Amino acid sequence: MDVLTHSLGSEGVRMIVGLIGVIALVSVNALFLIWMERKVAAHMQLRPGPMEVGPHGAIQTVCDAVKLMGKELITPEEVDKPIYYLAPIVVFLPVLLTFLVIPFSQTMVIKDLNVGIILILAFSSLSVLAILMAGWSSKNKYSVFGAIRSVAQNIAYEIPLLITVMSVILMVGSFKLTDIVVAQSRYWFILVQPLAFILYIICATAETNRTPFDLPEAESELVAGFHTEYSGMRFALFFLAEYTNMFIVSAVATVLFLGGWHGPILPGAIWFLLKVYALIFLIMWFRWTFPRVRFDQLVTFAWKILIPLSFVNLLLTALALKIF
Template sequence: MKALPFIVLLLGSLLTISALLIWVERRLLGQWQERYGPNRVGPGGILQTAADVIKLLTKEDWIPPFADKTVFILAPAVVVSAVLLSFAVVPFGPSLVVADLNIGILFLLAVSSLSAYSIVLAGWASNSKYALIGGLRGAAQMFSYEVYMGLSLMGVVMLAGSFRLRDIVEAQQNLWFCIPQLLGVGIFFIAALAETHRLPFDIPEAEAELVAGYHTEYSGMKFGLFFLGEYLGIVLMSSLIVILFFGGWQGPWLPPLVWFGTKTVVVMMLFLLMRATFPRPRFDQLIAFGWTIMLPATLINLLVTAAVILMNRHDVS
């Protein structure tokens, strides 16, 4: 039962990291956009998110009378639990993992994509037109990115010869997979943006036309959970990118956890930078992009990787 304290610690740090990430994002956006960002609560505004959480928790817990009550409450819980559950297989260090499953990648893909349900359910249960359109967009978007998201990882799996995340990290002892899988890392990064519904893929939210999309009717901490889910998603996807393509915890001199953390932070910053840079494509453009460009590119990546592996094997024998 030594796992229990670790799990508690993990949950605690994940929530703290997400809260910090929100603050970091707002400060960085401020810097990039020639303004300050939150700088009043605590030193440099670091406690802003804490203040926001207190505000959200003490707000009236409002459920619109026209909503489907059970599903309405369930929806925000789905996204947070799905993302938190996915962290169970993430190795933060050589032995820092909750469950070292031998099908780690498959488990992760399966569980993390459950979060799309939360968007669809929220959109449906709100019983409001804006939320409904947002929910439907979420579903349409999921169909277009889930396919190439999973496939883009198969190159890594082939190179490592395992679905276990720890094996994948260890297989990168000599060469990070981001070099042989350059295309794969690009594709997976785009898919990860779509999975976390960050700009330019925040189409279910699209505040310009849909007010707030699927969570239009949400307020208080139920809205806060969607928010938290989004930022936990960024942490998850960034850790995953580091594990799969950038050698995970590996690195000289420093302890593994520090390496893992540093790499993850860099990738997270990239997520934030995306938001400051890009406009939002239309959802039909995103779907067309997924099926006509990303999917073929993924398949080519897969074929080439397989061919190279087979050729090398032939040389050996």
């Protein structure tokens, strides 16, 4: 350890340990979330869900992961190979990097950047590039449809998302995630910004391509959308990214609105995770109750309702700050 510290500096060791921790967290988290989704879906649909492997099917997703790894990677003949190969990696890496700044507790944060929230928003919007690459390179009309929809959708929903986040930033005066959490030590921002919270959850659901906004992969229209032509581990990476994205948007919501690690008795990190999983449950609940919106409705909803509303919210926040 001393040698490592000596050659890399304490900051370097922190980074490496953090990165290993993140990779472990991402995989375990995804396995857990997939199991959780299955269980949530099942119980909402009056059935038990996976029960065979492990207690209440807890190891089922591990088996599925192993199966996916063992699958043949099929590359259709006509695809644009470099882009086709690159897309699953491009979708996954930015997701990994955003973990760098998420404050699980006062001290459990790998690198507390002073532009933390901007970094998260910037990296998470990269995933749309990956979806475009995947859809475009697949040489499949359904995939292209998925990709086009995804781009239009992400551009439309990114704007209200950013403006909503801005109204919280205005109140704190800092882009640093820990500062935002510390500012909520007396009360959570959901109490003063309820509209912003609702707007954020809607946009986050759309950003993560979840029902009712799952148009890029709408299975009843587009077969499987942008990942129609992917198989095996490449498909698994898209899957992994989707669930990790869900974790990240929920974590950001926790930081912005639900007071991050603040909570009585239990340690901060536990509170943080509890809040995140509660939000994820909410998003899963949406998926298993709502039908899908139509594409034109989706875009109209963003441009005509969400964006004006988020501007109103921003103006009101600024006004309130000026007066009080």
